[in-house]
Amino acid sequence: MAEINAIRTMEARDVLAAKLATATITVDGNRYLLFQAKNIEAKFSKVKKEVPILGRILRGNKAGGGNGTGKLTIYHNTALFDDMMKRYKDDAEDLYFDLQITNFDPTSRAGSQTIILHGCNLDDLVIASFDADGDWLEQEINFTFEDWETPQKFTQLDGMQ
Secondary structure, three states, X not given: OOOHHHOOOOOHHHOOOOOOEEEEEEXXXXXXXXXXXXXXXXXXXXXXEEEOOOOOOOOEEEEEEEEEEEEEEEEOOOOHHHHHHHHHHHHOOOOOEEEEEEEEOOOOOOOEEEEEEEEEEEEEEOOOXXXXXXXXXXXXXXXXXXXXXXXXXXXXXXXOO
């Protein structure tokens, strides 16, 4: 059995601060800095089908596709997304856009990572709101995406391999 001193652990400095990120959106050939973004979560889920297997009680599962979904919350001080949805309502023109997210904490030796979500499309969004008991006006934006790439990946930390 290995001694406890031989076990490598991550150093606290290598955790990335969640607030140190940038986000940009490219729509209709124009690129915008989303400095009003509060949080984002983009998720890829596999679509699986159950596979009955002779001689087994438990069914297997096999992936047969996937879905990209996301949720973005911004401080509602821009009409960018409102205008996209209004174009769809008025002209039936459904706009697609790219969303780029970069996480970078200069203290962490993991460096930075950039993900670009391609073919993003709005599902729904709050177009008007108020809250007499609230602090700030926010807008929640749900979307799907069709692909993604990672042009810059985190550096593998020493001791992981």
